[in-house]
Amino acid sequence: MAYQFIDRDKEMSFLKEKYSSGSAEMIIIYGRRRVGKTELIKQSLSKSPLKSLYLLGELQKENQLSSIYSNIAGLSLEDDFLKNSPLGTWQAFFDYLTRYIDKNGMVLVFDELPYIHKTNPNFISILQFFWDEKWKNMNLKLILCGSSISMMQKIALSYSSPIYGRRTGQIDLQPLKYLDFRILFNEWEEEGIMGAYAVLGGIPRYAEEFDKKKNLYENIGKAFLDKDAVLYKEAKFLLMEELQDFANYFSILKAIAIGKNTFNEISNFSGVASNKLFVYISKLIELNIVRRDIPVTLSKEKSTRVGNYVLKDYFFRFWFRYIYPNSSLIEIGKPEIVLDIIKKDFDKYLDTIFEDISTELLRNLSLNGKLPLFTKWGKWWRMDYEIGIVATNEATGDILFCECKWEDEETDKTVLEELLEKSAKVEWGDEKRNNHYAVVSRKGFTEEAKGFADKNKIQTYDFKELSRKAIQSQKNNHKLNNPPAN
Numbered sequence: 001m002a003y004q005f006i007d008r009d010k011e012m013s014f015l016k017e018k019y020s021s022g023s024a025e026m027i028i029i030y031g032r033r034r035v036g037k038t039e040l041i042k043q044s045l046s047k048s049p050l051k052s053l054y055l056l057g058e059l060q061k062e063n064q065l066s067s068i069y070s071n072i073a074g075l076s077l078e079d080d081f082l083k084n085s086p087l088g089t090w091q092a093f094f095d096y097l098t099r100y101i102d103k104n105g106m107v108l109v110f111d112e113l114p115y116i117h118k119t120n121p122n123f124i125s126i127l128q129f130f131w132d133e134k135w136k137n138m139n140l141k142l143i144l145c146g147s148s149i150s151m152m153q154k155i156a157l158s159y160s161s162p163i164y165g166r167r168t169g170q171i172d173l174q175p176l177k178y179l180d181f182r183i184l185f186n187e188w189e190e191e192g193i194m195g196a197y198a199v200l201g202g203i204p205r206y207a208e209e210f211d212k213k214k215n216l217y218e219n220i221g222k223a224f225l226d227k228d229a230v231l232y233k234e235a236k237f238l239l240m241e242e243l244q245d246f247a248n249y250f251s252i253l254k255a256i257a258i259g260k261n262t263f264n265e266i267s268n269f270s271g272v273a274s275n276k277l278f279v280y281i282s283k284l285i286e287l288n289i290v291r292r293d294i295p296v297t298l299s300k301e302k303s304t305r306v307g308n309y310v311l312k313d314y315f316f317r318f319w320f321r322y323i324y325p326n327s328s329l330i331e332i333g334k335p336e337i338v339l340d341i342i343k344k345d346f347d348k349y350l351d352t353i354f355e356d357i358s359t360e361l362l363r364n365l366s367l368n369g370k371l372p373l374f375t376k377w378g379k380w381w382r383m384d385y386e387i388g389i390v391a392t393n394e395a396t397g398d399i400l401f402c403e404c405k406w407e408d409e410e411t412d413k414t415v416l417e418e419l420l421e422k423s424a425k426v427e428w429g430d431e432k433r434n435n436h437y438a439v440v441s442r443k444g445f446t447e448e449a450k451g452f453a454d455k456n457k458i459q460t461y462d463f464k465e466l467s468r469k470a471i472q473s474q475k476n477n478h479k480l481n482n483p484p485a486n
Contacts, residue, residue: 008040010169010462019107020167024136026166029145030152031173032288033238034205034235037145037160037430040173050105050141051077057112057146062120072097090126098134105139114151124155127160135306136166149287151472169339174288175202175313178357179474182467190464191442192216195346198353201315206231217339224233224323225335228259232330235319242287245280248272250324252280253311255318256290263306267435281309289313296378297428314353322348347406354406354463355388358440361470362389362402368473372398372436385422389438397429400437411441413449416458440466 019024031036042239053076055069067086070093074082077100077228087093087178108338112193118121135142144163146152155161157170180196184207185193195216202208210228223231243249250271260269266281267274284290292313298306311317321347323330326338365371374391379479389402401423405411416439423435437458439445444462447452453460461469 003334010037010291011040011173012044012047013171014171015040016047017049019044019050019141022139023168024131024138025141026131026163026433027141027143028152028156028170029039029143029169029173030149032175032203033147034203034242034373035173036204037147037173038122038380039107039204040171041111041143041145045107047107048107048141050139052109053077053109054109057110057115061089061117065120066090066093069093073437090120090123094126094130098138101135101138101140107141107143109143109145111145113146113156114148116314117151119154120291120384131163131166133278137157159378175330176204177202178360179470181207185210187212190377194354194357194463195350199318199359201318203315205236206238216337217343220342221335221339222440225320225330225338227331232318232323233325235316243283248280249284250320251286252277252314253289253320255326257310257317263307263309266309289316293379294378295382296376296392297380297426310352317353318349320344333383335384347408350471351406351437352365354442355404356441358402358404358463358466359389361466362391362400362438362440364470365473366391368476370469370473371400372396372434374400380426382425385425387419387422387426390426391426392426396434397432398434399426399428400436400438401426402440404440406442407484408443410446411439411445411449412446413452415439416449416452416456419458420456 013026018027021069029041031037032276037324042054053073054071058068058355060064060068066086070082070087073079073093073096074084074086076324082096087096097106101108101245106382114394131142136161144156146156156163156167158164181200181202181204182193187195188196192215196207196210196219197217199220200210202324205438210219211222214222214261223229233447239246239249251346252266255266255269260266261279263274263281263319264271267277270277272280281290281292285292289312290309292307292309296305322338322342326341329335329338337374358375360372363374363377366374370398375395377389377391379386379388380390387401388404391400391402392398401419403415403419405415416437419439423437437456438461439458440461444465447461450460451460
């Protein structure tokens with residue numbers, strides 16, 4: 001699949017606004033590898049009124065890298081002297097840039113900043129000196145970008161960083177949401193798109209490894225189940241870039257991936273003592289790999305002892321559930337066995353992801369006025385009772401109860417009856433609360449279920465219908481907020 005840039009409207013508007021300001025701007029952009037940071041920057045530079053200089057970080061010594069950068073600057077800025085006489089120190093290179101910026105203004109990009117820092121630890125301090133002494137009063141838009149989230153926090157965002165307090169904006173670029181990701185596979189059936197999303201985790205670059213002319217399982221085989229495949233070791237490389245003590249982290253992630261969701265379950269399966277586990281899990285939450293779910297109706301004060309840990313990132317969820325545990329089979333050339341394991345378990349794997357995607361689609365309808373406005377979304381459980389989606393609005397007293405069924409058959413009346421029974425056990429609001437009900441089904445509903453839904457004012461959606469409604473709602477909202485120019 002050829003790469004297709006997905007418009008990041010919010011981030012693009014933010015950068016365009018920064019480029020148009022007359023003041024100096026220092027913008028930090030970070031996010032995991034392959035999420036689309038570089039593409040966002042390159043697309044935004046084409047919309048800048050200023051000349052731009054894009055410099056990609058490499059693991060080279062100062063004199064080598066500054067010489068390379070000055071040569072690139074000579075080519076980009078059409079300076080024959082610089083092209084033929086590259087500058088060998090950061091001081092000399094930045095002095096040259098200062099003279100150019102003072103006269104012309106510039107967007108200056110350092111991409112993969114952690115690579116520069118790794119071999120040149122003083123680079124950030126030198127950057128800070130030039131910013132403080134010269135650049136902060138010029139028309140410079142300085143973009144510092146990196147994929148190692150841990151390193152970007154250390155060298156650019158933390159209190160200990162030399163440039164702390166100087167940034168004027170930042171973008172934490174996240175994987176695509178389902179509605180944006182599905183554009184890459186809009187020729188597929190909805191279930192296939194959801195399967196691709198559940199495997200690739202909303203990372204645009206990974207979509208290149210899938211061939212739209214092949215089905216989902218053929219693509220999984222090609223992209224994951226060969227020891228030379230691009231995505232076979234991708235998760236391992238990503239974690240090695242961010243973490244140490246891989247054995248414990250891998251055991252923890254595998255535990256969560258196979259359904260060990262409570263603190264004690266994770267500790268027992270991984271062998272990591274509970275008094276040490278919190279530090280590991282906190283790091284994984286910080287990296288947006290793991291999230292902690294609590295019942296949505298529970299206050300923060302009461303949530304400290306309740307919570308389930310899940311892999312927030314679907315790519316890691318898929319990799320640790322299927323690829324990592326079966327890597328020996330892949331190494332000896334038995335991909336068909338692993339693919340058979342995936343096929344037999346995949347519907348179970350998709351079950352909770354179906355809830356997440358349905359939450360996104362329903363939230364889209366809520367924000368765009370097609371449902372009451374709900375301000376807090378999540379799950380609810382207590383003892384043996386559980387509801388897949390619950391959304392609330394404290395100000396209006398509205399509460400939504402929704403079940404999602406991924407079974408390969410029509411949903412019957414029993415599911416709707418149980419939803420009403422369980423909703424009565426949810427302690428939230430008072431007797432005047434406004435209850436709303438919905439059920440999302442993979443294969444639609446029986447006639448008996450439809451009749452029961454009509455009688456009890458339960459909104460029913462099959463997955464394709466809900467997706468269509470959310471897509472149309474998003475399009476209408478985009479037109480409303482972006483009217484055509486006269």
